[in-house]
Amino acid sequence: MFISDYHVHSEFSGDSIEKLENIINRAKEIGLKELAITDHYDFDMKNTPDFMVNLEKYVPKILDLKEIHKKEIDIKLGLEFGMQKHLGELGKKIINKYPFDYVLSSVHSIETIDVSLPEFFKNKSPEEAHGKYFQAVLDCINAYDDFSVCSHLDFITRYGGEKFKNLDYKKHWDIIETILNRIIEKNKGIEINTSGFRYGENRFYPCEDIVKRYFQLGGEIITIGSDAHKAKDIAMNFKEVYDFLESINVKYISSFDRREVSFKKIK
Incomplete structure (x- = not known):
C-alpha cells in the first residue's frame, strides 16, 4: 500500500481540468493516507499567463475539503x-501569507523563458542547455x-526534442552535487517524481544515481x-519507487504539516 502522493494538480492549475472531488475519490479508492494538492504558481513566465493559481479561491477550497x-x-x-x-522575496511573501502544509520549488522558467519551449534550447548545445538549467536550480x-x-x-530532459534527451551526467555532476549539498544544508528535501514514465522516458526524476547520492551525502527528506x-x-x-528505495x-518517506516535516515508515 502506498502512503501518499505529494504532487497532484487540479482544475486550479492552468494545465489541468480535473475536479478536486475526482482526485480525492481516486486517492481514497487506492488507499492513500495523505494527498498533497500542489497547483501551479508561476509568476513572470513569458508566454505562459495561466499558471498562477487563484490563491484567494484555492486555499479556502482545499481547507474545506481537508x-x-x-x-x-x-x-x-x-x-x-x-x-x-x-522571485525569492515574492515567494516568501506569498507562501507565508497562507497556511501551506507543503511547498514544491520548481524551476519551470529561466530568465522568464519557459524551459518547455523551443526558445530556451535555441542556439544551445545539450551541454549548454542542461548546464544553464542546473545553474538556475542552484x-x-x-x-x-x-x-x-x-x-x-533533472526533468529538463523532458524538453527540447530528441537532441536533448540524453543528459551527460558526468559533465554536470559537480553542480548536481553542489545542489544536493545546499538542499541538505538548508534542511530541505527532494522529491521523486514519477511523471517521467508517462512522458516516455521510462524513469523517475531525478535519476537513481542522484537519489542515491542525496542519501550518501546525508539527505533524509x-x-x-x-x-x-x-x-x-x-x-x-x-x-x-518503493522497490528502488x-x-x-x-525505510522512510517524509510527511509535512504546516511545513513541518515528519517521517512515515515504508511498509
Missing part, C-alpha cells in the same frame, strides 16, 4: 512555486528558503509525487 475528508484521508494544502532567482536554492522540497531535479494532472494518474508507477535501504 476538513470534510479528514476521517478518511489527510489532504495537504500544497503549492508548486515556479522559482526564478529574482541559483534558486541559494536565493530562496521558503520551500519544502525541490521537485523533479524525500517525498514521492506523481505530478498527476488527471485523477487516473495518481500514484502511478509508485511501485517502482527498498533496494538502497531507505
Whole structure:
C-alpha cells in the first residue's frame, strides 16, 4: 500500500481540468493516507499567463475539503512555486501569507523563458542547455528558503526534442552535487517524481544515481509525487519507487504539516 502522493494538480492549475472531488475519490479508492494538492504558481513566465493559481479561491477550497475528508484521508494544502532567482522575496511573501502544509520549488522558467519551449534550447548545445538549467536550480536554492522540497531535479530532459534527451551526467555532476549539498544544508528535501514514465522516458526524476547520492551525502527528506494532472494518474508507477528505495535501504518517506516535516515508515 502506498502512503501518499505529494504532487497532484487540479482544475486550479492552468494545465489541468480535473475536479478536486475526482482526485480525492481516486486517492481514497487506492488507499492513500495523505494527498498533497500542489497547483501551479508561476509568476513572470513569458508566454505562459495561466499558471498562477487563484490563491484567494484555492486555499479556502482545499481547507474545506481537508476538513470534510479528514476521517478518511489527510489532504495537504500544497503549492508548486515556479522559482526564478529574482522571485525569492515574492515567494516568501506569498507562501507565508497562507497556511501551506507543503511547498514544491520548481524551476519551470529561466530568465522568464519557459524551459518547455523551443526558445530556451535555441542556439544551445545539450551541454549548454542542461548546464544553464542546473545553474538556475542552484541559483534558486541559494536565493530562496521558503520551500519544502525541490521537485523533479533533472526533468529538463523532458524538453527540447530528441537532441536533448540524453543528459551527460558526468559533465554536470559537480553542480548536481553542489545542489544536493545546499538542499541538505538548508534542511530541505527532494522529491521523486514519477511523471517521467508517462512522458516516455521510462524513469523517475531525478535519476537513481542522484537519489542515491542525496542519501550518501546525508539527505533524509524525500517525498514521492506523481505530478498527476488527471485523477487516473495518481500514484502511478509508485511501485517502482518503493522497490528502488527498498533496494538502497531507505525505510522512510517524509510527511509535512504546516511545513513541518515528519517521517512515515515504508511498509
